[in-house]
Amino acid sequence: MTKDFAIPPVVFPSGGSTSNPNVQQRRFPAAPFQPPRPSSSAIPFMSFDIGSAAASSAAPAGPFTGTLNSSASFGGGGSSSFEDEEPLLDELGIHPDQIWKKTRSILNPFRINQTVHHDSDLSGPIFLYLALCLFQLLAGKIQFGVILGWIVVSSIFLYAVFNMLAGRNGNLNLHTCTSLVGYCLLPVVILSAVSLFVPQGAGAVRFVVAGVFVLWSTRACSALVVSLADGGEEHRGLISYACFLIYTLFSLLVIF
Numbered sequence: 001m002t003k004d005f006a007i008p009p010v011v012f013p014s015g016g017s018t019s020n021p022n023v024q025q026r027r028f029p030a031a032p033f034q035p036p037r038p039s040s041s042a043i044p045f046m047s048f049d050i051g052s053a054a055a056s057s058a059a060p061a062g063p064f065t066g067t068l069n070s071s072a073s074f075g076g077g078g079s080s081s082f083e084d085e086e087p088l089l090d091e092l093g094i095h096p097d098q099i100w101k102k103t104r105s106i107l108n109p110f111r112i113n114q115t116v117h118h119d120s121d122l123s124g125p126i127f128l129y130l131a132l133c134l135f136q137l138l139a140g141k142i143q144f145g146v147i148l149g150w151i152v153v154s155s156i157f158l159y160a161v162f163n164m165l166a167g168r169n170g171n172l173n174l175h176t177c178t179s180l181v182g183y184c185l186l187p188v189v190i191l192s193a194v195s196l197f198v199p200q201g202a203g204a205v206r207f208v209v210a211g212v213f214v215l216w217s218t219r220a221c222s223a224l225v226v227s228l229a230d231g232g233e234e235h236r237g238l239i240s241y242a243c244f245l246i247y248t249l250f251s252l253l254v255i256f
Contacts, residue, residue, distance in 0.1 A: 099124040106186045109219040114227040117183070120175055125151070125182020128189055135192035136253070143253060150253075154246040155181050161242045162225060165235040172229040180228075181246065184221035187213040188250045195254050210251040217247040 089096065098116065102124055105113040129151060133144050155178040162177075163170040191213040198206055222240040226232040232239060 093121065094123045095121070099127065102183050103128075103186060106183055106220050109216050109223075112220055112223050114224060117180065117224055117228060120179035122175075122179060122182065125179060125185065128182055128185045132185065132189045132192055132250075135189065135196065139192070139196055141253075147250075147253065150249060151178070151181060151185075154249070158221075158225070158242055158246065162229060162232065162235075162239060165238055166229065166231040169231040170229065172225065172232075176228065177225075180221055180224050184217045184224070184243075184247070185250065187216040187220070188247060188254065191251060192254045206255045210255050214244065214247045214251050217250075218243045221247070 098119070098121070101113070101116045105116055129147060133147055136143050136147070155174060158181060159172065159174045159177040162172050166172075191210060194209065195206065198209065218240055221243040222236060225239050225243070226236050
């Protein structure tokens, strides 16, 4: 048994005529509310109008003009100011020519140029410290901390000994003591390099060679201390003994 359902008729508009009241009109959603845009924006670069943004970028106004002009002038003069700057090593206080002159003055213990050591520095001593540590490392001895500690203690020891001997007349500061101890470490560095080629069994030879280099360092360091500090000439013997003890300790690190 079948049932008949009533189907409403579908009416299509013909010829663009929309006067039929039975045909439902399609409604489009209304545009969201937009606040009225001001005629002149106080901040031109925040405007979303492409035309006004282009105009503002072409001709900036107000404080931005001075900023752009100052940055442009800074960029134009950057090359000349960069050429006038000092080299990086000079700004760091590292002068390779002075380091070489001071190092070369230690090579002859009988004719030491004391004038180049008036301006003390730590760049040369650090270089000699690293060289000594490197030669000791090649010999199978890792003594970076030991050598650095002995340099610090030796500098304080020489500073204390001289100022106790000179009293109020002593004008040798700790920075100068560290510089002198470090530069006069050059013979010990050469000893460390030479000991790489001397067999371990030749104990007497190693002691004799070490003694020569210790006397070399002692002579150089005591001569520099006496010449650079006031009142050191009358205490030359005690200063030489203190320097002899210092460089004997460093030589023991090398030969043993």
